[in-house]
Amino acid sequence: MVVDRKILTLDEFTIQQLRDFPQATGELSGLLRDIGLAAKRVNVEVNKAGLVDILGDTGNINVQGEEVKKLDEFANDQFVGVLRHGISCAGIASEELDDIVVFNDPVSNNSKYICMFDPLDGSANIDVNISIGTIFSIYRRVTEKGKPAELKDFLQPGNQQVAAGYIIYGSSTIFVYGTRRGVNGFTLDPSIGEYSLSHPDIKCPESGNIYSVNHGHFFRYPESVKKYIDVCQHKNNTNGGPYTQRYIGSMVADVHRNLLKGGIFMYPETTDKPNGKLRLLYECNPFAFIVEVAGGKATNGKERILDVQPTELHQRSPFFVGSKKMMEELEGFLNSKDAKA
Ligand code: AHM
Numbered sequence: 001m002v003v004d005r006k007i008l009t010l011d012e013f014t015i016q017q018l019r020d021f022p023q024a025t026g027e028l029s030g031l032l033r034d035i036g037l038a039a040k041r042v043n044v045e046v047n048k049a050g051l052v053d054i055l056g057d058t059g060n061i062n063v064q065g066e067e068v069k070k071l072d073e074f075a076n077d078q079f080v081g082v083l084r085h086g087i088s089c090a091g092i093a094s095e096e097l098d099d100i101v102v103f104n105d106p107v108s109n110n111s112k113y114i115c116m117f118d119p120l121d122g123s124a125n126i127d128v129n130i131s132i133g134t135i136f137s138i139y140r141r142v143t144e145k146g147k148p149a150e151l152k153d154f155l156q157p158g159n160q161q162v163a164a165g166y167i168i169y170g171s172s173t174i175f176v177y178g179t180r181r182g183v184n185g186f187t188l189d190p191s192i193g194e195y196s197l198s199h200p201d202i203k204c205p206e207s208g209n210i211y212s213v214n215h216g217h218f219f220r221y222p223e224s225v226k227k228y229i230d231v232c233q234h235k236n237n238t239n240g241g242p243y244t245q246r247y248i249g250s251m252v253a254d255v256h257r258n259l260l261k262g263g264i265f266m267y268p269e270t271t272d273k274p275n276g277k278l279r280l281l282y283e284c285n286p287f288a289f290i291v292e293v294a295g296g297k298a299t300n301g302k303e304r305i306l307d308v309q310p311t312e313l314h315q316r317s318p319f320f321v322g323s324k325k326m327m328e329e330l331e332g333f334l335n336s337k338d339a340k341a
């Protein structure tokens with residue numbers, strides 16, 4: 001692709017990609033543009049969250065006499081709204097909603113994609129100014145176009161994802177998305193309100209020196225995970241020294257950092273939560289897809305995350321994701337005879 005200037009916006013980039021696929025309809029570009037728009041609206045509210053009473057419980061009335069929504073609910077409404085009004089999505093599933101939402105109008109029924117998202121992940125961090133994010137996943141529906149989407153369109157293994165991405169509302173706002181062709185990051189330029197390509201063709205370093213896990217749960221982790229963490233803290237790891245521990249408690253920020261710098265993120269099962277905490281469909285799968293496309297690996301401890309056949313919309317899964325060599329080192333422990341016993 002020949003580009004004769006430095007700045008390429010998200011829209012320009014997705015349109016450039018279409019040039020290589022004359023048969024493409026542009027629906028995916030439309031969907032990404034819709035998601036980007038909702039994220040801009042969320043970004044504005046995140047930035048003023050400390051100023052207005054948006055942190056209040058749902059049902060509160062603000063000084064203008066309007067009903068105040070919690071930010072995660074606000075974010076959910078934005079994503080559902082743009083996708084419902086757009087022309088590229090047949091239905092959605094969200095961490096905020098118990099059931100799928102099928103748009104079921106003539107245009108949406110003719111769309112080939114469905115989208116799943118966690119509209120505001122890490123929302124426990126909103127009121128303390130720590131980065132939070134949106135995670136999304138896009139699939140081609142398996143049911144016939146022209147008819148309403150169904151649950152089976154959503155219960156597909158992650159290896160069927162067409163695209164996945166995330167937006168971090170942090171020191172800057174960055175939109176990262178991946179397709180099988182690669183992963184690219186776009187930083188929101190607030191002066192023009194556009195995302196500009198800032199991280200082209202992201203590759204996850206093969207190894208790194210960061211491990212991210214909630215140490216408070218250490219004694220509830222499986223023995224294999226405890227042994228791996230022990231290695232992370234000693235001198236016998238692949239880097240020849242102890243790794244650095246970094247855990248913000250906002251997966252979007254933790255995995256983004258590890259994707260760029262090299263590292264491993266773990267949310268294992270615990271004795272009290274045998275399936276872990278994170279949700280397979282809109283938290284684990286999108287990150288597994290992105291990190292694998294970028295050269296890393298992701299597992300639930302037993303199998304590749306992307307090969308898991310989901311059975312429920314909101315099912316949870318243990319999650320391990322990161323740099324290839326660090327993941328292989330971890331898998332040595334997860335696959336050991338002791339771990340399987
Ligand atoms: P949420 O979807 O309720 O925000 O929870 C997901 C978040 C992740 O971003 C983060 O990695 C994890 O929960 C932190 O959980 P814990 O506090 O148990 O370590």
Ligand code: MG
Pocket residue numbers: 095118120121122283
């Ligand atoms: Mg979440």
